[in-house]
Amino acid sequence: MSRNVIRGRSAAAIASSIEQALNSSTIAGGHRLPAIRALAATLHVSPVTVAAAYRLLRSRGLASGSGRRGTTLRGPEPAAAGPLRSERQPQGLVDLASGNPDPAFLPSMTRALRSFDPGTRLYGGAPESPALAAFAGTEFVTDKIASGPVAVTSGSLDAIERLLREHTRAGDQVAVEDPTFPALLDLLASLGLTPLPFGVEDEGPRPESLERALVTRVPAVVLSPRAQNPTGAAISEGRAADLRRILRRRPEALLIEIDDSAAVAGVPLVTLTDQRKYWAVVRSTSKWLGPDLRVAVTTGDPVTIARLQRRQLVSVRWVSHLLQNLTMALWSDPSSGRLLARAAEVYGERRTALVEALAGLNVEAHGRSGFNVWIPVREETATVQGLAERGWAVAPGERFRIQSPPAVRVTTSALQPAEAKRFAADLAAAVRPRATVPA
Numbered sequence: 254m255s256r257n258v259i260r261g262r263s264a265a266a267i268a269s270s271i272e273q274a275l276n277s278s279t280i281a282g283g284h285r286l287p288a289i290r291a292l293a294a295t296l297h298v299s300p301v302t303v304a305a306a307y308r309l310l311r312s313r314g315l316a317s318g319s320g321r322r323g324t325t326l327r328g329p330e331p332a333a334a335g336p337l338r339s340e341r342q343p344q345g346l347v348d349l350a351s352g353n354p355d356p357a358f359l360p361s362m363t364r365a366l367r368s369f370d371p372g373t374r375l376y377g378g379a380p381e382s383p384a385l386a387a388f389a390g391t392e393f394v395t396d397k398i399a400s401g402p403v404a405v406t407s408g409s410l411d412a413i414e415r416l417l418r419e420h421t422r423a424g425d426q427v428a429v430e431d432p433t434f435p436a437l438l439d440l441l442a443s444l445g446l447t448p449l450p451f452g453v454e455d456e457g458p459r460p461e462s463l464e465r466a467l468v469t470r471v472p473a474v475v476l477s478p479r480a481q482n483p484t485g486a487a488i489s490e491g492r493a494a495d496l497r498r499i500l501r502r503r504p505e506a507l508l509i510e511i512d513d514s515a516a517v518a519g520v521p522l523v524t525l526t527d528q529r530k531y532w533a534v535v536r537s538t539s540k541w542l543g544p545d546l547r548v549a550v551t552t553g554d555p556v557t558i559a560r561l562q563r564r565q566l567v568s569v570r571w572v573s574h575l576l577q578n579l580t581m582a583l584w585s586d587p588s589s590g591r592l593l594a595r596a597a598e599v600y601g602e603r604r605t606a607l608v609e610a611l612a613g614l615n616v617e618a619h620g621r622s623g624f625n626v627w628i629p630v631r632e633e634t635a636t637v638q639g640l641a642e643r644g645w646a647v648a649p650g651e652r653f654r655i656q657s658p659p660a661v662r663v664t665t666s667a668l669q670p671a672e673a674k675r676f677a678a679d680l681a682a683a684v685r686p687r688a689t690v691p692a
């Protein structure tokens with residue numbers, strides 16, 4: 254059926270006809286496109302032209318796969334911004350789905366705004382606030398990350414996108430954790446990149462799984478060294494040695510570490526960036542200074558950071574210095590430091606309370622750091638619905654998973670320890686098979 258709606262003599266025209274068919278639902282997402290040579294013969298064009306059209310679709314995030322795997326359409330809907338799809342919960346449910354921090358542990362922006370003079374920013378100045386770049390650089394060094402230049406972007410996804418655009422091209426595979434956060438999977442799709450999954454457990458990526466993934470020559474590896482979303486995994490010192498050994502087999506690959514919960518992760522950072530040729534550590538402030546701040550700082554090797562900054566200069570140019578100065582005021586305030594230290598402690602107590610309550614009911618759960626707990630289940634939809642009936646909203650694992658088994662993600666940032674046992678009991682009841690009534 255697809256060959257009847259695909260038209261054109263140029264790559265752009267062919268790609269456009271397929272995109273129009275997707276938008277009109279003439280072709281559905283998941284549809285496999287004809288083989289390149291077969292479509293070229295039908296349209297009386299060169300196979301090179303059809304291959305270029307398919308590359309255009311992949312670069313727009315409308316298709317995936319290439320070569321012998323074939324090309325499959327993804328669908329015309331815009332990529333969702335990660336967990337935002339699950340933020341609108343039915344009224345009356347306790348929200349354990351959206352991944353938000355506890356507002357009680359976010360520093361006061363009102364007070365910070367009163368603490369500095371924003372001044373006047375004109376064209377031609379440095380993109381980064383010198384004070385913020387210096388302060389962030391010191392924080393990175395304190396976490397035993399090699400001293401390097403610092404770039405400021407509009408959140409971590411902004412940094413990751415610019416880094417991947419410089420190190421990959423449409424059709425490439427990028428090694429990522431499985432499960433991982435949905436916004437990263439959406440970003441890869443929009444760039445025409447294919448995620449190559451490797452498994453994760455409490456102490457970080459599974460060495461044998463990462464090793465299998467890196468048999469393929471990948472241009473980039475993306476992982477979270479702590480507070481991994483959604484599993485809460487954190488790389489241990491013992492695990493790091495094995496992972497570094499495996500990564501050395503791909504010395505040219507860019508290693509991107511996402512450290513979004515830094516100040517409230519509850520465990521020290523163990524980085525894998527040592528002695529890498531190309532590397533970057535991306536640290537968003539959203540989980541601990543406020544989701545609406547949209548500021549991230551990134552350090553890395555000089556070549557990688559220079560590429561990121563050049564990419565930034567030809568688009569948004571710079572992140573507002575008002576936001577950069579606000580980030581600096583919030584982050585450097587000693588009272589914020591005390592609040593964030595307390596937040597890390599409380600988040601740890603709340604996360605541990607749930608994991609232990611579930612363990613007491615023989616329910617497997619993972620959550621070594623941060624404020625998310627990953628709970629394997631047999632059926633995601635039934636579990637989510639069963640918990641909703643009992644007053645709880647949790648995130649189904651489908652949006653986080655590539656090949657890993659079903660699970661649900663529970664955000665424990667606002668789950669009081671006293672409520673953990675009740676939630677655990679309700680979850681155990683929701684996943685327990687219901688007895689059948691004889692006819």
